[in-house]
Amino acid sequence: MNSFSPVFTQGDFILMLKGAGITFYLTLVSGLFGTILGFLIGWARTVKFAPLYYLLGLYIEVFRTVPLIIQFVLFNSGLAIFGLRIDPFTSGLISLSIYISAYVAEVVRSGIESVPPVTVKAARGLGMTYLQSFRFIVVPVGARSVLPAWTGLMLGLMKDTSLVAVLGATPPELLRASQIIITRIQEPLAILIGAGAFYFIMCHFITVVVNRYEKSWNEKTKVAA
Amino acid sequence: MIIIENVHKSFGKVEVLKGVNLTVEKGEVLCLIGGSGSGKSTLLMCINALETIQSGRITVDGIDVHAPATNRNKLRTKLGIVFQQFNAFPHLTARANVALAPRQVLKTSRVEARDLAEHYLAHVGLGDKLDHFPSQLSGGQQQRLAIARALAMKPDYMLLDEVTSALDPELVGEVLDTLRLLAEEGITIIAVTHEIPFAREVADRVAFFHQGVIHEIGPAKDLISNPQMERTQEFLGKIL
Amino acid sequence: MLDYRFQWRVVFKHWPELLDAAFLTLELTVLSVALGLMIGLVLSVWRRSDNRLLWWFTATWVALARNTPALLQIYLFYFGLGAVSIHMSSYAAVLAAITFNNAGYLTEILRGGMDAISPAQRNAAIGLGMRPVQVYVFVIIPQVLRIVFLPITNQIVWAMMGTSLGMIIGLQELTGMTTFLQSQTFRPFEFYLVAAVIYLIVAESILITARLTARYSFRW
Numbered sequence: 001m002n003s004f005s006p007v008f009t010q011g012d013f014i015l016m017l018k019g020a021g022i023t024f025y026l027t028l029v030s031g032l033f034g035t036i037l038g039f040l041i042g043w044a045r046t047v048k049f050a051p052l053y054y055l056l057g058l059y060i061e062v063f064r065t066v067p068l069i070i071q072f073v074l075f076n077s078g079l080a081i082f083g084l085r086i087d088p089f090t091s092g093l094i095s096l097s098i099y100i101s102a103y104v105a106e107v108v109r110s111g112i113e114s115v116p117p118v119t120v121k122a123a124r125g126l127g128m129t130y131l132q133s134f135r136f137i138v139v140p141v142g143a144r145s146v147l148p149a150w151t152g153l154m155l156g157l158m159k160d161t162s163l164v165a166v167l168g169a170t171p172p173e174l175l176r177a178s179q180i181i182i183t184r185i186q187e188p189l190a191i192l193i194g195a196g197a198f199y200f201i202m203c204h205f206i207t208v209v210v211n212r213y214e215k216s217w218n219e220k221t222k223v224a225a
Numbered sequence: 226m227i228i229i230e231n232v233h234k235s236f237g238k239v240e241v242l243k244g245v246n247l248t249v250e251k252g253e254v255l256c257l258i259g260g261s262g263s264g265k266s267t268l269l270m271c272i273n274a275l276e277t278i279q280s281g282r283i284t285v286d287g288i289d290v291h292a293p294a295t296n297r298n299k300l301r302t303k304l305g306i307v308f309q310q311f312n313a314f315p316h317l318t319a320r321a322n323v324a325l326a327p328r329q330v331l332k333t334s335r336v337e338a339r340d341l342a343e344h345y346l347a348h349v350g351l352g353d354k355l356d357h358f359p360s361q362l363s364g365g366q367q368q369r370l371a372i373a374r375a376l377a378m379k380p381d382y383m384l385l386d387e388v389t390s391a392l393d394p395e396l397v398g399e400v401l402d403t404l405r406l407l408a409e410e411g412i413t414i415i416a417v418t419h420e421i422p423f424a425r426e427v428a429d430r431v432a433f434f435h436q437g438v439i440h441e442i443g444p445a446k447d448l449i450s451n452p453q454m455e456r457t458q459e460f461l462g463k464i465l
Numbered sequence: 466m467l468d469y470r471f472q473w474r475v476v477f478k479h480w481p482e483l484l485d486a487a488f489l490t491l492e493l494t495v496l497s498v499a500l501g502l503m504i505g506l507v508l509s510v511w512r513r514s515d516n517r518l519l520w521w522f523t524a525t526w527v528a529l530a531r532n533t534p535a536l537l538q539i540y541l542f543y544f545g546l547g548a549v550s551i552h553m554s555s556y557a558a559v560l561a562a563i564t565f566n567n568a569g570y571l572t573e574i575l576r577g578g579m580d581a582i583s584p585a586q587r588n589a590a591i592g593l594g595m596r597p598v599q600v601y602v603f604v605i606i607p608q609v610l611r612i613v614f615l616p617i618t619n620q621i622v623w624a625m626m627g628t629s630l631g632m633i634i635g636l637q638e639l640t641g642m643t644t645f646l647q648s649q650t651f652r653p654f655e656f657y658l659v660a661a662v663i664y665l666i667v668a669e670s671i672l673i674t675a676r677l678t679a680r681y682s683f684r685w
Binding site: 061062065066067068069070071073074077078080081155159160162163165166175178179182186187188189192193195196199200203204207 | 528529531532533534535536537540541544545547548549622625626629630632633640643644653654657658660661664665668669
């Protein structure tokens, strides 16, 4: 690959393609861990235990209010202090997971609370334990009602992966890959539009699909009167 | 037999049950009537421990409902409960709704649970709606679904909390017919209701609730046609 | 384990610079939200118009703003316009991008607020003989304000976080200045922690002020 060519080369294209793959990877992995963590936190907040509620509320508030860039670098430099050596990529991945877990927690909590209390009482009245009623009733019903919001969070996460660049993480995700190429050649517009198209198509497409799925699902199973 | 002795129950500072005493015999149909907020629904939920009590004792077939050592989930399999609305599990078909608890709680096999579901749904007249979702059923059908679901656990007692109050008038009848059927089959029923004519016709006894206690109790036909206490007369006078 | 000596004094020695940078952050936030609101108001009206062109323009703006990363939008203004010989400073690029982004989200917020007011309100007011302008000012807008107040507040906080992206193109708002200072003093953790606390304090102040204002003004 001729790294001094002022023209967009095949190597550049591959770099961007790999970048898209890295974006996917970051989104999927931090989305997965963040959702699991956020689920546990959101669930814990619905249990009637005030200290836990407020403590976790603090966690949520902090990670939703401090800018993501600061979270990245703070976590990264904090690791150094504690003598832990983790490469920037993994550090960014962990930061992203923690960041998104705060948002997921609130969505999960609202989902759990959206299930009519009477329906839960009916399940308990049949002799189901708390865990059984949670697993068979609260989770399925609550999950359906917050699916659009959760999807929105995951799409936002995908856009936020573009900030991992600030840690100098390698391999580069899509936007960093674009930036690398731009500083060399003098055709920024086309590349940025190309990268933008990727994000746009992914987000827009997924949003439309979820909306359509949600509509058809809700016709069948909306909460009965 | 259910024995309720001197039960007091408060929500925060507000005392809702102020010393309720009641004995319910096996096989009888008892209707609880009274104004809103008089504590009737709360009492029902205290019987199966969905609500706690501050003092007093409730025993079901000799088991102290609120004793710490009691396995409440197991106890609840003896007591079927149906609420005013939002009973049905919206994400499951009628058949799945009814089969869920027998399978998970009683550990019935999947096949047996299915047959059980079909049997009880047919029993309440929903035999042709097995694969429908609750949102595709009318209010009255959803209530009957809830009744079938409670019956599938083969409870000894049925607790019904104003099961017709949220329904459009034309749907009330089908539910009452189902309840009439249950009464004829000899299941013990405690029903909170506003349907006074139904109570007079179907119940063995009626208890009138007022300000957190049972103000008057007696044979259904007698109490409703000939109430002895003044408050009871006032209440019935307003309704009938 | 903790083989590190925290040195907070270094941070406080540079307090004036941090404060300046924080003001820059605030300035960018307020400007981008104010401009974004003005644009958003226009766009939200166009969104409900029957004119195909206006409707598509708005829909496209909103879709682009919401479906692409804010950083990409900053790059487009900073690097992208360079291709057509328009050179923006990092300040201008961040302002333009965050404003563009805000406008997109605010349009949807305002539209949601306007849709929530039932037509019956408008009809009742007109039936009482009020002129269209009066209907808007006295009946529609107060109700819309109540619905959109909290989402707009959240958008303000979001915009503040968006300005932190300016650091990547060298702008010395709070995050950028913090990065610069820590690279001079080799105390990244202390500096970034203080920056984080500043952001938290400012954001919480905004949110609490908003909640109090809402409770007082929207008592009905």
